[in-house]
Amino acid sequence: MTRTGSPRIVGYAALAAVGLIGALALRRPELAVAAAPFALILAIGLRTARDPGVSVEHALSTDRALEGAAIETLLEVAADRSVDRLEVLVELPAEVDVADGSRAHAVRLRAGERRELPLSVRCTRWGVFDVGRVEVRGRDALRLVTWEARFEQLHRIKAYPTPLTLQHLLAPLETQAFSGSEVARVKGDGVEYADIRDFVPGDRVRSINWRASARRQGLVVNERHPERNTDVVLFVDSFVDVRSGGVSVLDDAVRAAATLATRYLERRDRVGLVGFGGVLRWLHPGMGTTQRYRLIETMIETGVEPTYTWRDVNLIPARILPTASLVLGLSPLVDTRFVAALEDLRARRFDVAVVEVDPVPLVRPGSSETDSLAYRLWLLEREVVRARLVALRIGIGTWGDRDLDTVLEEVRTYRRYARLARA
Amino acid sequence: MTRGGEAFQEFGARVGTVALLALIAGIVLGWSPLIPVAVALAGGLYGAELAISEAPLDAAAAGVAAALLLCTELAYWSGEERTRWLGDAGDGLRRAAVVALLGVGAFLVAAILLALVDAVRARGLAVDLLGAVAAVTILATVLAASRGRRPTDGA
Numbered sequence: 001m002t003r004t005g006s007p008r009i010v011g012y013a014a015l016a017a018v019g020l021i022g023a024l025a026l027r028r029p030e031l032a033v034a035a036a037p038f039a040l041i042l043a044i045g046l047r048t049a050r051d052p053g054v055s056v057e058h059a060l061s062t063d064r065a066l067e068g069a070a071i072e073t074l075l076e077v078a079a080d081r082s083v084d085r086l087e088v089l090v091e092l093p094a095e096v097d098v099a100d101g102s103r104a105h106a107v108r109l110r111a112g113e114r115r116e117l118p119l120s121v122r123c124t125r126w127g128v129f130d131v132g133r134v135e136v137r138g139r140d141a142l143r144l145v146t147w148e149a150r151f152e153q154l155h156r157i158k159a160y161p162t163p164l165t166l167q168h169l170l171a172p173l174e175t176q177a178f179s180g181s182e183v184a185r186v187k188g189d190g191v192e193y194a195d196i197r198d199f200v201p202g203d204r205v206r207s208i209n210w211r212a213s214a215r216r217q218g219l220v221v222n223e224r225h226p227e228r229n230t231d232v233v234l235f236v237d238s239f240v241d242v243r244s245g246g247v248s249v250l251d252d253a254v255r256a257a258a259t260l261a262t263r264y265l266e267r268r269d270r271v272g273l274v275g276f277g278g279v280l281r282w283l284h285p286g287m288g289t290t291q292r293y294r295l296i297e298t299m300i301e302t303g304v305e306p307t308y309t310w311r312d313v314n315l316i317p318a319r320i321l322p323t324a325s326l327v328l329g330l331s332p333l334v335d336t337r338f339v340a341a342l343e344d345l346r347a348r349r350f351d352v353a354v355v356e357v358d359p360v361p362l363v364r365p366g367s368s369e370t371d372s373l374a375y376r377l378w379l380l381e382r383e384v385v386r387a388r389l390v391a392l393r394i395g396i397g398t399w400g401d402r403d404l405d406t407v408l409e410e411v412r413t414y415r416r417y418a419r420l421a422r423a
Numbered sequence: 424m425t426r427g428g429e430a431f432q433e434f435g436a437r438v439g440t441v442a443l444l445a446l447i448a449g450i451v452l453g454w455s456p457l458i459p460v461a462v463a464l465a466g467g468l469y470g471a472e473l474a475i476s477e478a479p480l481d482a483a484a485a486g487v488a489a490a491l492l493l494c495t496e497l498a499y500w501s502g503e504e505r506t507r508w509l510g511d512a513g514d515g516l517r518r519a520a521v522v523a524l525l526g527v528g529a530f531l532v533a534a535i536l537l538a539l540v541d542a543v544r545a546r547g548l549a550v551d552l553l554g555a556v557a558a559v560t561i562l563a564t565v566l567a568a569s570r571g572r573r574p575t576d577g578a
Binding site: 006007008010011012013014015016017018019020021022023024026028029030031032033034035036037038039040041042043046087101102104105106107108141143 | 455456458459462463466467469470473474480481484485487488489491492495499500502503506507508509510511514517521525528529532533536537540557558561562564
């Protein structure tokens with residue numbers, strides 16, 4: 001521990017010196033008598049002060065939790081020698097709050113004593129945070145000498161995004177070859193009725209539609225739509241984040257992406273991820289619980305890395321974007337590079353849909369006339385971008401104060417009518 | 424101050440006000456160097472009153488010593504409590520008891536010294552030299568203590 005003197009040392013020494021010099025100058029021993037206690041405290045305090053030899057251990061109950069959930073931590077402090085006042089301060093990242101207890105403790109320890117200081121923390125947003133930096137300051141009984149030390153026993157906390165309520169998902173236009181929960185447009189073995197056709201040798205007797213056969217005077221069999229899985233790639237915009245107060249479009253986009261990933265994986269679909277921004281992150285489509293944790297742990301590392309470099313979809317490996325997959329974009333549609341990437345994907349005949357995480361409520365128009373004009377122009381530019389994407393038959397739902405279900409229903413309706421119009 | 428004349432009382436009131444303002448500023452703003460300045464002003468006022476009155480040994484010096492020490496300790500303690508710490512139950516009372524004990528100890532030490540001075544009333548070079556040596560020792564202690572931080576074993 002590092003030893004330092006408190007302000008008392010200089011103050012008491014100055015008062016003792018002033019008293020003694022005053023006594024000499026004025027030839028009044030009373031001033032020396034008044035100064036004597038200060039000198040005596042200095043002499044005794046500096047002589048008897050000893051390094052307390054403090055040790056600190058920090059433990060967490062868990063290193064994974066949902067954002068906003070409390071995580072119990074325990075700080076154990078011990079001292080080799082007695083310390084009259086030991087101040088313990090736990091440093092927390094800006095996104096980690098105290099849920100219960102205090103991060104600043106002052107305790108008194110006897111020689112060899114151990115004390116446990118509980119503290120409950122919570123992460124105010126999803127992400128990865130390091131906790132475990134502790135500053136310790138020990139003071140002697142006369143408060144003349146201070147011993148300070150800094151302990152770093154870092155524990156990494158992963159705060160997962162809070163799942164949103166989502167009843168229905170967006171169905172991709174095409175299905176894949178494996179069994180899943182999405183009714184395919186092709187015909188095969190399944191539950192959903194598709195069509196009837198004439199019986200050919202080899203068809204199962206169970207498939208014969210006896211009523212239709214009676215009407216047609218010949219055997220006809222039912223055809224069905226099989227349930228197949230689909231491929232979904234979540235395309236998250238991390239070029240820019242718009243924040244106001246405690247609300248952030250990137251935070252909301254990642255929460256929506258995590259919810260969508262979980263729900264699609266529950267249906268036995270394959271889900272992949274592309275974090276498209278200053279730092280390009282991707283995850284190959286996969287299935288199951290392992291893929292869910294891989295996706296979420298990749299998402300919580302998403303952050304905005306400012307860059308002016310042009311990015312396009314050529315940088316993404318082809319195997320990350322399987323053909324016939326649904327590319328679901330989550331973006332505030334602020335950066336033109338992301339919009340250009342969506343257009344590029346559509347031009348390559350990918351099935352693209354966009355959830356626009358609305359930044360407009362977070363942006364104030366400004367007080368001057370120029371600011372108001374700039375704000376209105378910005379809104380008009382956003383309308384132009386939306387119109388361009390709709391012209392490419394990309395369904396867009398704006399997610400602001402509505403719930404995600406309503407937004408996806410809007411996209412579903414657009415895609416249904418777009419398909420009918422195409423047909 | 425009551426033992427001085429009207430002019431001294433007026434001067435004392437001004438110096439006392441400055442000392443009080445310095446003390447309040449030191450506590451409220453957290454400027455700890457103002458605390459010994461305020462206490463030195465108060466002690467200086469007492470010294471000035473002693474010099475003017477030319478009275479024999481003042482018996483109130485022990486009380487003045489205790490009062491100055493208590494004032495200094497309480498002022499520094501206020502500064503340390505600017506940060507809110509979750510402490511053990513009874514921490515405040517314990518510290519108050521320690522400060523009170525320091526005040527009592529200061530009174531006793533000062534009283535004993537006063538009695539010694541009264542008993543061995545000597546004037547001349549020997550006393551002057553003793554005072555000078557004491558002052559130099561104090562200053563040397565300050566220099567040694569404020570030489571800077573030094574890590575101790577296990578830091």
